[in-house]
Amino acid sequence: MSTPTPLFVALALAAVVIPAAGQQAGHHLTGQTRPGAPAQAAALPLTAQEATVVAVPPGATETSVFMTLRNAGNTPVTLTGARSPLAGHTMLMKTQRDARGRTGMTAVKTLTVPARGTLTLSPTGDHLMLMDLTRPLKVGETVRLTLGAGPGRSLNVDAVVRKP
Numbered sequence: 001m002s003t004p005t006p007l008f009v010a011l012a013l014a015a016v017v018i019p020a021a022g023q024q025a026g027h028h029l030t031g032q033t034r035p036g037a038p039a040q041a042a043a044l045p046l047t048a049q050e051a052t053v054v055a056v057p058p059g060a061t062e063t064s065v066f067m068t069l070r071n072a073g074n075t076p077v078t079l080t081g082a083r084s085p086l087a088g089h090t091m092l093m094k095t096q097r098d099a100r101g102r103t104g105m106t107a108v109k110t111l112t113v114p115a116r117g118t119l120t121l122s123p124t125g126d127h128l129m130l131m132d133l134t135r136p137l138k139v140g141e142t143v144r145l146t147l148g149a150g151p152g153r154s155l156n157v158d159a160v161v162r163k164p
């Protein structure tokens with residue numbers, strides 16, 4: 001009467017494994033991701049508005065990027081970095097006020113877009129900096145930026161070079 005135990009265990013394991021695999025496939029993905037799309041195309045639930053690269057004089061080696069990022073998802077999105085063909089490297093920055101009331105910029109490892117909320121990158125707050133510019137920027141041109149949010153999660157943003 002007690003011999004069916006091994007079969008019962010096998011069925012129980014199968015019941016656990018199959019739903020777990022299905023759940024993982026949909027984890028963190030949004031409706032924008034089509035089945036069969038490459039893993040690197042995993043869409044973030046973010047949209048960027050008013051993305052601006054601040055115009056700088058010829059010879060300047062760095063500039064700032066501003067935009068409003070809106071998160072349509074139910075979980076926060078943590079930005080871990082950015083890249084652009086026009087920048088040797090980039091930095092995520094926070095503008096903070098020190099003990100004497102002076103404001104200054106500090107590089108940070110991450111910036112977070114709250115769930116169902118926005119993160120504003122602005123001259124007086126959090127922002128992104130393009131460092132080691134590879135060539136002069138032209139007012140009105142479009143600059144491709146790729147914001148990263150952890151392994152395989154990124155958002156392409158086309159920002160316009162504008163005078164401050």
Ligand SMILES: [Cu+2]
Nearest residue numbers: 064093105129
């Ligand atoms: Cu800065």
